[in-house]
Amino acid sequence: MHHPISLGVQSDFIVSHLESELIDHADYAVYRTPASPDFYFGNFLALKVPLSKKSSYHWEQAFDQAFEGVAGIRHRAFIWPVVEASEETDIRGFVNTNYEFTENHVLAMPSDALISPHRLNTEIRITPFDDDESIWSQWREIAVTERDAGHEEAGYRRYLAGREKTYRDLERAGYGDFFGAFIGDRLLGYAGVFTLNDLARYQQVQVIPDFQNKGIARTLIHHLAQWVATRASRQIIIADADYHASALYQSLGFRLSQREGCLCQWPGYVSPGH
Template sequence: MTTLSACLGLGIRSDLMLLKKSGLVTEHPDGVCVISPGNPDFYFGNFFAPFTHPTIETIPDVRKRFTELIGCHPGIEHESFAWSCQHADEKTLEVFAQNGFRVEQSLVLTCRPKQLLSPNKTVPDLVIRNASQFDIASLWQLYARFTREQSNGKLPPAEHRFLSARIHEFIELIKTGMGNWHVAVINGRIVAALGLFFEGPIGRFQEVLTDSRWRNRGICAALVHKVSQDAFCNGVQDLIMVADSTYHALRVYRNLGFQDIESLITVCKPSRQDQNTK
């Protein structure tokens, strides 16, 4: 995996493992700068990851660095930062929120072959397979539906552009042989999907999505388990999953043997266009 400073945490470093294929990742004395020229609306494809956790006193300096390194690029109208920690500084996060930033705390989980557990139940008629080029439209719809759920039923213009470019980036990653998307199908209908991409013995999950109409039926657990099992059979040693700390699927991952190792803090001030559509 990327040799960038270990102080970034496993969650960020595994993100950079993929982002460096489609974007520019540069290390500076105070942190790492990420720029995705082909997707300026990708909030966490264009962000600054400081080596030292921001504090109330250093927030202005960190924001200045984003402007200097990232915000000057065409089409980037947001501010985004990410850092790993064991315990979040709630007062600092509160100041970010007061300044118009969306604050999210995610958990980074890992699993090794001997830790993987089988799902509690089976799902009748479920077929799990690699995605094909004919599945792209269905994947986009699933991705868009999930994003609308997170945006109060709306799909702001910047989010729409981001999704279109992001699907293209995943297609390019697949062409390089880094991994694939996998889909769960019931009676010919895609009801869940996820991406899993690799660098050496490390695998990083991307966008585990389940159609809201098919949740709580064991589909997500079956999909993650089967894809993980196949990866381990092919020599992968560590799988990494990042999930929102309040996300309903977190329990699913833990029940499959994934274990929490760190917290990942992300703060983002959306573009004015997105703010105006909320």
């Protein structure tokens, strides 16, 4: 049984359309960002069939063929819409060979359905990054400090350099921007949002640890959603299914549209228990 590639993957194109390639096959699409090989989920297979349709060996073979000759690729990654709970059992063969599995909530909201929270953080100032190097410098250091365990710093900085170029190119072309939450000149949190063809996609919602649980993320997303409403009629945000952010976004009017399975095998990662 074939199904469309996930809504999350479709909305990825909003952010990557200036640099990425999408190559269609019968059972999957190849999503490639050759200039950023360290961007794991910019270089992946988007499956149109259940993960169980093929063995891990055959999926890996398809990935290797799709990325043959793309310099710097050192990982394998797959994304698919989870349409049946039973599919979750199919990840065991991948996990046993050191793939990291995550399940994402793909959350969607019509721009006119935004819910205003009872309380907003009134101490922060929210402003776009624009092309301000002092702000982007703070963004880099926060991202490096808060990166997930297992990502060595040099490789992560290469990944960030590619992401920063993408985001700043999009801002210069008028597709959106990153917005920061500040006290004084100090960046406490941030999120990006970009629009294309009446659809908006959020990126990298982050608040530094010392300022979490103060309503900053809620205030930031509420501000961005109002800004987006003048540019797109529908908004998409992705959240880890096991993280509280999904509930926060739903409190603002986003609704669960789809569940998305993700598998990634990358240098330095070892599955728990292995």
